[in-house]
Amino acid sequence: GAVVSQHPSRVICKSGTSVKIECRSLDFQATTMFWYRQFPKQSLMLMATSNEGSKATYEQGVEKDKFLINHASLTLSTLTVTSAHPEDSSFYICSVLAGGLDTQYFGPGTRLTVL
Amino acid sequence: GQQLNQSPQSMFIQEGEDVSMNCTSSSIFNTWLWYKQDPGEGPVLLIALYKAGELTSNGRLTAQFGITRKDSFLNISASIPSDVGIYFCAGDYSNYQLIWGAGTKLIIKP
Numbered sequence: 001g002a003v004v005s006q007h008p009s010r011v012i013c014k015s016g017t018s019v020k021i022e023c024r025s026l027d028f029q030a031t032t033m034f035w036y037r038q039f040p041k042q043s044l045m046l047m048a049t050s051n052e053g054s055k056a057t058y059e060q061g062v063e064k065d066k067f068l069i070n071h072a073s074l075t076l077s078t079l080t081v082t083s084a085h086p087e088d089s090s091f092y093i094c095s096v097l098a099g100g101l102d103t104q105y106f107g108p109g110t111r112l113t114v115l
Numbered sequence: 116g117q118q119l120n121q122s123p124q125s126m127f128i129q130e131g132e133d134v135s136m137n138c139t140s141s142s143i144f145n146t147w148l149w150y151k152q153d154p155g156e157g158p159v160l161l162i163a164l165y166k167a168g169e170l171t172s173n174g175r176l177t178a179q180f181g182i183t184r185k186d187s188f189l190n191i192s193a194s195i196p197s198d199v200g201i202y203f204c205a206g207d208y209s210n211y212q213l214i215w216g217a218g219t220k221l222i223i224k225p
Contacts, residue, residue: 004157032211043203043215044158093157101146101207106157 003027004096006107013084014115021079021110023094029074032097034104035067037090044093050077084114121204121216128194129224136202136219137188144206147180147187148213152201161202162189191221199223 007022023033033050048069049057056069068080081088093109121138128134138147146165150158162173164180164187171178177190191198204216 034212041218043217044205044213045215046212049212095157097211101148101211101213102160102163104160104211104213106159109155109157111155 003098003105004094004107006092006094006110008110009108010111010113012113012115015085016083018080018082019084019112021081021092021094021112023077023079023096023107025075025096025098028096028098030096030098031074033071033077034095034097035069035077035079036093036095038093038109039090047079052077081112084112086114088112089114119204119206119214119216121219123219124217125220125222127222127224130194130196132194134191134194134198134221135188136204137186138204138206138216139186140206140214141185142206142208143184144208144214145184146207147178148205148207149176149178149187149189150203150205152203152218154200158203194221194223196223 005024013019031052035047036044038044046059047062050069050071052071052074058064066082071077091109091111095104095106097104119138119140148163149161152158162171162178167184168182169180175192199221201218201220203218205213
């Protein structure tokens with residue numbers, strides 16, 4: 001069964017609004033989660049590392065004030081895209097680190113479309 | 116910055132054929148991983164490689180970690196229709212953070 005869930009699976013919003021995406025670890029507690037974005041026909045790009053109880057670590061070029069990450073519990077991390085614009089339209093995928101690299105489980109992704 | 120060069124970009128094969136794809140990098144990685152992604156879903160780990168020269172199999176899949184630690188290949192033997200999808204290589208560069216290849220799209224001709 002699924003190890004990681006994401007909600008919503010799809011969301012369409014108007015430009016200028018904010019969208020929250022949830023990532024839940026279903027089978028275990030996760031101190032570390034990762035957020036990726038993937039443009040059509042492209043690879044995954046790591047956006048940030050989410051650590052429970054502390055501030056997220058953002059990759060170079062990712063605006064922390066635009067992509068707010070909250071990892072408030074060991075089973076939930078949220079990504080909020082603030083003041084979304086069409087160029088933010090993408091497939092957002094989270095992953096949960098259960099142990100070593102071979103236990104990094106990915107969520108099913110959230111398709112964001114900003115009109 | 117570090118990049119992974121994955122090839123081929125796409126492959127059209129007949130069912131039953133063997134498939135080979137590879138990734139190279141200008142940088143050394145400690146770990147190489149191979150994932151498969153189906154449309155609209157997150158990636159699923161196929162094989163993880165931890166040592167230079169390591170050759171690992173998972174059913175019909177075989178992957179190797181290059182001796183130089185700068186490359187890896189994935190082979191799929193006797194392809195079947197459910198093998199279609201996009202295959203990604205990824206390398207670990209720091210604290211479980213991954214650099215990804217651009218993907219190889221596998222299409223099986225009917």
